[in-house]
Amino acid sequence: MLTIKNxxxxxxxxxxLKGINLEINKGEMHAIMGPNGSGxxxxxxxxxxxxxxxxxxxxxxxxxxxxLEMAPEERAREGVxxxxxxxxxxxxxxxxxFLKTALNEIRAYKGLPALEAREFLKLTKEKQQLVDFHSNLxxxxxxxxxxxxxxxxxxxxxxxxxxxxxxxLDETDSGLxxxxxxxxxxxxxxxxxxEKAFVIITHYQRLLEYIIPDFVHVLYDGRIIRxxxxxxxxxxxxxxxxxxxxxxHLKESV
Amino acid sequence: xxxxxxxxxYQALTEDVNALSAQVPSLAPDTLHDIRREALDRFTALGLxxxxxxxxxxxxIQRYLxxxxxxxxxxxxxxxxxxxxxxxxxxxxxxxxxLVNGHLQADQSALPVGKGITVGAMSAHTxxxxxxxxxxxxxxLVNESxxxxxxxxxxxxxxxxxxxxxxxxxxxxxxxxYTCERHAFIQPRHxxxxxxxxTATIIESSVxxxxxxxxxxxxxxxxxxxxxxxxxxxxxxxxxESFREVHTTAAQQHNNSRxxxxxxxxxxxxxxxxxxxxxxxxxxxxxxxxxxxxxxxxQHVDNHTFMDHIKPDCHSNELYKGVLLxxxxxxxxxxxxxxxxxxxxxxxxxxxxxxxxxxxxxxxQPQLEIYADDVKCSHxxxxxQFSEESMFYLRSRGIGEDAAxxxxxxxxxxxxxxxxxxxxxxxxxxxxxxxxxxx
Numbered sequence: 210m211l212t213i214k215n216x217x218x219x220x221x222x223x224x225x226l227k228g229i230n231l232e233i234n235k236g237e238m239h240a241i242m243g244p245n246g247s248g249x250x251x252x253x254x255x256x257x258x259x260x261x262x263x264x265x266x267x268x269x270x271x272x273x274x275x276x277l278e279m280a281p282e283e284r285a286r287e288g289v290x291x292x293x294x295x296x297x298x299x300x301x302x303x304x305x306x307f308l309k310t311a312l313n314e315i316r317a318y319k320g321l322p323a324l325e326a327r328e329f330l331k332l333t334k335e336k337q338q339l340v341d342f343h344s345n346l347x348x349x350x351x352x353x354x355x356x357x358x359x360x361x362x363x364x365x366x367x368x369x370x371x372x373x374x375x376x377x378l379d380e381t382d383s384g385l386x387x388x389x390x391x392x393x394x395x396x397x398x399x400x401x402x403x404e405k406a407f408v409i410i411t412h413y414q415r416l417l418e419y420i421i422p423d424f425v426h427v428l429y430d431g432r433i434i435r436x437x438x439x440x441x442x443x444x445x446x447x448x449x450x451x452x453x454x455x456x457x458h459l460k461e462s463v
Numbered sequence: 464x465x466x467x468x469x470x471x472x473y474q475a476l477t478e479d480v481n482a483l484s485a486q487v488p489s490l491a492p493d494t495l496h497d498i499r500r501e502a503l504d505r506f507t508a509l510g511l512x513x514x515x516x517x518x519x520x521x522x523x524i525q526r527y528l529x530x531x532x533x534x535x536x537x538x539x540x541x542x543x544x545x546x547x548x549x550x551x552x553x554x555x556x557x558x559x560x561x562l563v564n565g566h567l568q569a570d571q572s573a574l575p576v577g578k579g580i581t582v583g584a585m586s587a588h589t590x591x592x593x594x595x596x597x598x599x600x601x602x603x604l605v606n607e608s609x610x611x612x613x614x615x616x617x618x619x620x621x622x623x624x625x626x627x628x629x630x631x632x633x634x635x636x637x638x639x640x641y642t643c644e645r646h647a648f649i650q651p652r653h654x655x656x657x658x659x660x661x662t663a664t665i666i667e668s669s670v671x672x673x674x675x676x677x678x679x680x681x682x683x684x685x686x687x688x689x690x691x692x693x694x695x696x697x698x699x700x701x702x703x704e705s706f707r708e709v710h711t712t713a714a715q716q717h718n719n720s721r722x723x724x725x726x727x728x729x730x731x732x733x734x735x736x737x738x739x740x741x742x743x744x745x746x747x748x749x750x751x752x753x754x755x756x757x758x759x760x761x762q763h764v765d766n767h768t769f770m771d772h773i774k775p776d777c778h779s780n781e782l783y784k785g786v787l788l789x790x791x792x793x794x795x796x797x798x799x800x801x802x803x804x805x806x807x808x809x810x811x812x813x814x815x816x817x818x819x820x821x822x823x824x825x826x827x828q829p830q831l832e833i834y835a836d837d838v839k840c841s842h843x844x845x846x847x848q849f850s851e852e853s854m855f856y857l858r859s860r861g862i863g864e865d866a867a868x869x870x871x872x873x874x875x876x877x878x879x880x881x882x883x884x885x886x887x888x889x890x891x892x893x894x895x896x897x898x899x900x901x902x
Contacts, residue, residue, distance in 0.1 A: 257855075257859050280864075281858040281859050282858040282859075282862060282863050282864070282867075284859075285858070285859055285860055285862075290859075290860075291859050293856065293859075296856070297850075297852050297853050297856040299853050299856070299857075299871070299874055301874025301875065301877030302857075302873070306870070307862075307870065310862055310870060311857075311860040311861050314861045314862050314863060314866060315861040318861070367860065371861065
């Protein structure tokens with residue numbers, strides 16, 4: 210589904226990604242871990258098309274299409290979704306109107322008619338339950354005055370509504386208490402199916418107790434330096450990242 | 464432009480304005496004749512504003528007066544119902560009053576009727592008590608040369624008077640139709656008097672049916688909001704390519720009165736200047752001035768507002784927001800004068816702008832003059848583009864750039880449209896804004 214080849218990117222002239230290679234197939238759950246500043250969120254931003262990043266080398270293919278040539282909205286319509294680490298508050302844009310616009314733009318792209326009001330509401334109700342997203346929040350301005358947990362739940366709620374093929378969750382667990390973490394994880398687990406793939410970016414192994422990854426990648430200094438299974442996450446939890454860094458430096462000095 | 468092409472109306476304005484008064488039907492009684500004579504002299508003394516006139520620093524009015532060979536037009540020709548319907552606000556349950564070039568079209572109007580309600584042509588009410596007491600009494604009008612020109616040369620307009628304790632049960636929608644066969648300068652003059660304990664909602668809008676001739680309206684409205692009266696006043700400038708406008712509103716408020724003014728300027732009219740002055744002649748008043756201007760192409764929109772805090776314990780709140788597209792040009796002036804007597808004044812002012820066109824610009828100037836020491840006053844100004852982070856967020860959900868901008872503009876105007884208390888009008892405006900942004 211997603212193939213990343215030797216991806217290099219920089220922001221304001223600073224090299225951030227230095228040769229990422231990653232293959233993601235449908236049905237898979239990938240976790241990307243790594244110390245602060247290793248490039249995890251940058252990778253998410255580059256995939257979603259944030260224009261402060263410049264790709265200097267490499268390729269990204271999504272279902273056979275060149276993702277890097279697409280505008281952010283095209284990527285979304287093709288089925289890429291980024292759950293933001295810091296969801297934006299937009300006063301005056303109602304959550305409901307925002308979602309309706311997004312959903313219908315994606316449908317139009319796929320040649321589908323706009324959803325009728327009744328169908329839309331039905332879908333909304335159904336997906337709200339998934340993340341315990343209170344309907345009061347629906348009519349409020351987008352994320353305005355939402356608590357940290359409400360914002361993150363809104364991200365997963367949007368994910369459920371827009372039903373993308375590839376969902377990238379950028380530190381969705383940060384700032385969540387244990388209850389919210391459980392709710393968000395349950396939502397993600399219910400959305401998992403054989404057609405979808407997930408990339409979970411996280412600092413902590415904690416989230417991976419709820420969402421079991423198929424693969425765990427360690428990102429360091431703009432590259433993936435280790436790939437393993439969920440056991441790798443446990444090992445990282447226990448030993449930190451330093452042993453990996455040392456291994457890497459040993460290898461490089463040889 | 465060569466000298467022999469100087470335009471007749473403009474030439475008359477600058478050289479021999481007296482000659483123009485011969486074209487205007489005289490109105491009874493003689494006292495009015497004197498007022499008009501005086502206004503004409505005043506106009507001659509003041510002359511047309513130039514860029515050196517403080518209140519016109521950013522608007523070259525002469526350029527717009529010279530743009531076409533206007534003729535002073537004091538009459539009206541009948542207008543087809545379809546043209547009037549262009550100004551209709553769907554689902555609005557209202558009394559509709561149709562004015563053509565300022566002249567009341569009674570047969571095309573549904574006038575509010577009832578005890579204490581007087582609605583009719585200005586020309587037919589020059590002896591009404593409200594007219595005698597209030598017409599042209601606001602000193603702010605005397606210093607504005609275009610207002611004096613209106614006083615001197617207006618042909619007709621709308622007179623509304625509510626006797627004490629009268630409430631109009633539905634909004635009144637005044638449709639100002641401007642029509643002309645040749646380029647015309649048209650000067651309607653209105654007076655609305657809300658006596659004690661009265662309440663009214665009045666919506667003004669204007670249409671200029673598709674025509675090759677340009678209409679330049681120089682209209683003046685005086686409103687009086689007497690003790691404990693409340694006026695909700697909406698002015699919707701829909702925007703027509705062949706229309707130019709100087710729209711002057713002079714309001715005066717008395718004890719415990721409330722005035723809510725909304726001004727919406729929508730795209731396409733190349734030139735709009737709104738003069739709004741509110742004189743607080745009484746205490747414990749509330750004034751809300753809300754403005755939203757969305758301008759495109761080379762549109763020039765100038766909102767010139769003046770809150771005159773004369774008496775103590777008054778509260779005014781002003782919020783003007785602008786969306787400037789293409790190479791549109793915005794001007795906002797917010798003058799607040801707090802007289803020495805006006806202790807315990809609260810006066811707040813805010814002007815926010817979105818500059819979306821590559822050559823769009825805004826000149827915004829707060830002018831606070833405060834002579835009382837126990838007051839709370841503030842002003843603020845912003846000009847900016849959409850937040851990139853917000854745009855990216857919307858686009859990352861599949862929303863295209865244009866639709867995202869439309870959502871953001873709607874959001875930006877939200878606190879103005881939200882304050883509109885007539886649901887049909889609120890909806891109408893939201894639809895208009897969405898359509899503007901989608902085109």
